[in-house]
Amino acid sequence: MTRHIFTHPVMRRVCSFALRRMSSDARQMKLSPAFFHQCVTDIGVNFFTGVPDSLLSDYCAYVQVNVPETDHVIAANEGNAVGLAAGYHLATGHPGLVYLQNSGLGNTVNPLMSLTSPKVYSIPLLLLIGWRGQPGVKDEPQHFAQGQITPDMLKLMDIPCRILPRDETAAKMVVQEADQHFKTKKSPFSILVEASTFSEFKQPPLQANFPLLREEALKTVVDALEESDIIVATTGKLSRELFEYRESKGEGHEKEFLTVGSMGHASSIALGIAKHQLDRKVVCLDGDGAALMHLSAMATVGQRAPSNFKHIIFNNGCHDSVGGQPTEASHHETFSFGGIALACGYRKTLIAETAEELVTGTRQLLDTEGPVLMEIKLSVGSRSNLGRPTRTPIENKSDFMKYLGSA
Known part of the structure; x- marks a missing residue:
């Protein structure tokens, strides 16, 4: 009796190989x-x-x-x-x-x-x-x-x-x-x-007439912090740049909480810490897209008014981590994070566009009773070889809480 081809062991292996090949070809399609x-x-x-x-x-x-x-x-x-x-x-x-x-x-x-x-x-x-x-x-x-x-x-x-x-x-x-x-x-x-479904389509890069890039601005801010200051960093490339900068200096990561997910909630996390770590300055490093996502958090910060809360928004006017699409904060002539912050109850706001303004502004930010906000206006772009944190979120949390004495 002749077997059905799909029950024959040889044909079954042949068909299995063909199906895997078809599946592989399908994954390569765009x-x-x-x-x-x-x-x-x-x-x-x-x-x-x-x-x-x-x-x-x-x-x-x-x-x-x-x-x-x-x-x-x-x-x-x-x-x-x-x-x-x-x-x-x-x-x-x-x-x-x-x-x-x-x-x-x-x-x-x-x-x-x-x-x-x-x-x-x-x-x-x-x-x-x-x-x-x-x-x-x-x-x-x-x-x-x-x-x-x-x-x-x-x-x-x-x-x-x-x-x-x-x-x-x-x-x-x-x-x-x-x-x-x-x-x-x-x-x-x-x-x-799924990943890699669409074929490539590039939009023209956004134009921003500001001299600073986020990574160099970040280094200036980090270098100005005092020994006891802590950081809550927003999701995306900013946290990755912060991690790599600490690595390049041979430093640990226990002084910062990297908000790798939950986009838009960094300022709320920082507020929760600031209200219960009153002897430390808590510096929230935010992005324009993330800050916009849950802008109402600024109202809570302003009205709860923790004096140790320092809010920095790195504004390059785009969703840099997912393709560079513009945010509403790219409309610099009609949009103002500082104006929103003051209306919410922040005590002072600052703007930095140049390296000199950033150095001066960071010093004022750290010396001013909070909540205080500084918006750094930036050009678009990041390193093509930017890596990712090599420590897991659980390890980051553990290191951070031990440093705060809350573990």
Whole structure:
């Protein structure tokens, strides 16, 4: 009797090899941002908003270059973006697209469940989500927990979830499935984007007429600190630069807490420390995109008014760690972190644009009763060989708490 080819041991090995080869070839394929964009506009999606993500950087760059400002808003946080897309639908009857990293799903839960849900206002929108921390894919430790629960989280919210294929025909079918969902269910639909899904698309670099780069400004600030001062550093490249600077000087890392995840919460973490470590200056090293994400934290800092709180915002006007897309803080003539801080109750604000102003401003910042804020205006860019912390978040926390005497 002749065996079925898939039960024959030799043929089974051949088929297994072929499937692995096909899977490998599929992973090497790239989806054109232009093609995907055409797919979503073909179903009537013409408004785009969100917070940039490294896995979506090529598509975000395509949108930045090809979509007019009236139809594209880089939001302060992901919940804001859902609200913007909801408003667009109410005004036009069409669904919008919200792009985000899966770590930002937490910011969307309230508006997704209490605004867009079919049990409330039933508002369709397309969620394009970068899947950081995907199981089985190498990534940074701050993404592991969120990566594991992302599909289940969407399922619990009753939001259909599909992985974006790299094949054009299959990708188009997923977008058409979303369109059918919008027409029948009138609620959100999500597409997960794996690493290296999109082919490369570069946007023109942002122009900033300021002489300082973030890394050199950071070194100036760190060198001015006193022995007992501690740092809370924001997520992204700033924390990586701080770690490498300490390494280059042969110093330990026990005096700083590196906020590798939870973008936008560095100032709140620093406030919690400052209120309970009154004999130390607590220096929060923030970024413009991170500060904007949870800008309301400045109100709490200003009104709680810890005298030992020193807030520095490194403003290069872009989301530097995920592709260089502009933030609202890039509009230097009409936007002022200092004005916001004063309105929130900060005692003093400073601005530094040159090396000389930075040296003088850092000295004033450290000598002034807080809360006090200094905005450093910077050019865009970082080293191409910038590394990542070699100590784990748990090790960083342990070292930091031992130094504070709280372990």
